[in-house]
Amino acid sequence: MKQRAPLTLAAVTAALAAATGLAFLTAPAATPAGGTGRAAAARMPVERSVLVCPAPSSSDIAETTYTSLTPGKGGGSGTARLADKDGKAVLDLKEPGKAVAATASGAEAPALTGAAEGALAPGWTAQQTTKVSAGHARGLLGLACTAPGTDFWFPGVSTAKGRQDYVHLTNPDDTVAEVAVKLHGPDGLLKDKPGTPDPVYDVAPRSTTKVSLAQLAPDSQLADATAHVTARSGRVGASVHVAEDGTGADWLPASAGPADTLVLPGIPADATSVRLVAFAPGEDDADLTVKLSGPTGPISPAGKERLHLKGGMTETLDLGDVTRGEAGSLLLAPADPKKAVPVVAALRVVRGTAAKQELGFVPASTPVGERATVADNRADDKATVLTLTASGADAKVRVTASPGTGGGQGTATEITLKGGTTRAVTPPPAPSGGKGPYALTVETLSGGPVHAARTLTLPHDGIPMFTVQAFGDDRSTVSVPEAAEDPSILLR
Numbered sequence: 001m002k003q004r005a006p007l008t009l010a011a012v013t014a015a016l017a018a019a020t021g022l023a024f025l026t027a028p029a030a031t032p033a034g035g036t037g038r039a040a041a042a043r044m045p046v047e048r049s050v051l052v053c054p055a056p057s058s059s060d061i062a063e064t065t066y067t068s069l070t071p072g073k074g075g076g077s078g079t080a081r082l083a084d085k086d087g088k089a090v091l092d093l094k095e096p097g098k099a100v101a102a103t104a105s106g107a108e109a110p111a112l113t114g115a116a117e118g119a120l121a122p123g124w125t126a127q128q129t130t131k132v133s134a135g136h137a138r139g140l141l142g143l144a145c146t147a148p149g150t151d152f153w154f155p156g157v158s159t160a161k162g163r164q165d166y167v168h169l170t171n172p173d174d175t176v177a178e179v180a181v182k183l184h185g186p187d188g189l190l191k192d193k194p195g196t197p198d199p200v201y202d203v204a205p206r207s208t209t210k211v212s213l214a215q216l217a218p219d220s221q222l223a224d225a226t227a228h229v230t231a232r233s234g235r236v237g238a239s240v241h242v243a244e245d246g247t248g249a250d251w252l253p254a255s256a257g258p259a260d261t262l263v264l265p266g267i268p269a270d271a272t273s274v275r276l277v278a279f280a281p282g283e284d285d286a287d288l289t290v291k292l293s294g295p296t297g298p299i300s301p302a303g304k305e306r307l308h309l310k311g312g313m314t315e316t317l318d319l320g321d322v323t324r325g326e327a328g329s330l331l332l333a334p335a336d337p338k339k340a341v342p343v344v345a346a347l348r349v350v351r352g353t354a355a356k357q358e359l360g361f362v363p364a365s366t367p368v369g370e371r372a373t374v375a376d377n378r379a380d381d382k383a384t385v386l387t388l389t390a391s392g393a394d395a396k397v398r399v400t401a402s403p404g405t406g407g408g409q410g411t412a413t414e415i416t417l418k419g420g421t422t423r424a425v426t427p428p429p430a431p432s433g434g435k436g437p438y439a440l441t442v443e444t445l446s447g448g449p450v451h452a453a454r455t456l457t458l459p460h461d462g463i464p465m466f467t468v469q470a471f472g473d474d475r476s477t478v479s480v481p482e483a484a485e486d487p488s489i490l491l492r
Helices: 009-020 487-491
Strands: 042-045 048-053 063-069 078-083 089-093 100-105 112-118 125-132 139-144 151-157 163-171 177-185 200-203 207-212 225-233 237-244 248-252 262-267 271-279 286-294 297-299 306-309 314-320 328-334 344-351 358-363 371-377 384-390 395-401 411-417 422-425 438-447 450-457 466-471 477-480
Touching: 048 078, 048 125, 048 163, 048 237, 063 078, 063 089, 063 371, 089 100, 089 112, 125 371, 139 358, 139 371, 139 450, 151 237, 151 248, 151 271, 151 344, 151 358, 163 177, 163 200, 163 225, 200 207, 237 358, 262 271, 262 344, 262 358, 262 384, 262 450, 262 466, 271 306, 306 314, 328 384, 358 466, 371 450, 371 466, 384 395, 384 411, 384 438, 395 450, 411 422, 438 450
Parallel strands: 139 248, 139 466, 248 358
Antiparallel strands: 042 477, 048 112, 063 100, 063 125, 078 089, 078 112, 125 139, 151 225, 163 207, 163 237, 177 200, 177 225, 237 248, 262 328, 271 314, 271 344, 286 297, 286 306, 286 328, 344 358, 371 438, 384 422, 384 450, 395 411, 395 438, 450 466
């Protein structure tokens, strides 16, 4: 039998990079004093990041702004570019710490894919914001361009009359991706006729496929459901475009992955309707406590303190105008910590009343972690609200505003949060001088965990058009494992 040569740390790192889409710096950490001869694990900046953005709108009157930033103070070389399927660049970032923007009009704005390398890779962020002033899909639609993956959960989708929900699947790679989409309603998984294979969608290289959720359930009118998107081969970015008659439109991002404790950050202070949609992916039932984190601490909504989820079935809880004039975040936790069951969740949020309503979504999110960024903030009066939640212990964060895309100087401030509370920062830090959209970066300095969200409001004809984007750890560094005698075990 031929003996296989042991892999070097560099080879293992390269293989991991190919699997995750991120390349890492491979310089080993220093050998610890005293001497085992092995390098300790170290966190190193990523050298490559990949993002995808779905086509923004099918409306001829849509106006889209793309904004991109890599946090930092400059130094080092690199590239960061988002382009259409033909390779035409739409956003081309030049240096860390300086946001860039581009605009597109109408329904021809394409889906984008791209990569950042070198000094522009760690924490690279891009945002698309689309305003549609009239028509069925009118509203403010915001979405952070996402890293491709293989597994996504979307609680909050619907196949009801008056709703048009489409899953956008964007493939950044040079090979076809095979993707399955399943729906779970209040009675469980929607199944085709016996003997019919599950639908699988081929997503061509560097392109987007739209899947109508209504066509997956032609005989069902589901007011609330959960979509599960899995890539059987390849990888995709996945987001759901929602348009609802009389209530507007927005993007529904994927929920944070199944967990027994969830935070849904950034419910606007003036929300007139909040509905929780949750799903337990496994066979076990879940009993959850429901609390609203506000400026003075968590409270239990009267009569809505608990939610029971049957395994494999979507459940809802109508919370009404739960925030009562103060921005907050929803906290979900197991009623019995000894019987914790992983769940996913999202909120359907409405602002305004009657013909002046607008729709948005707040999915469960991951903590800020070391650092997280949301681009395309506006310095206009009350346009941007930053919401910070310390879901556990007290915490301190640094919030940095980048220069605007039209110049100016960045600013920063430190904010202390009491455990269990949510603080609305209005206005948040903004660049001095200059103009144009800018990015906000939140760094956890101590304590936590901290969850954060940004609400952008651009009113139109009395309609409070808005969109909410959560901050999630930008994963700008990765842990390079300690070198082993045979690092090939890391690939098994």
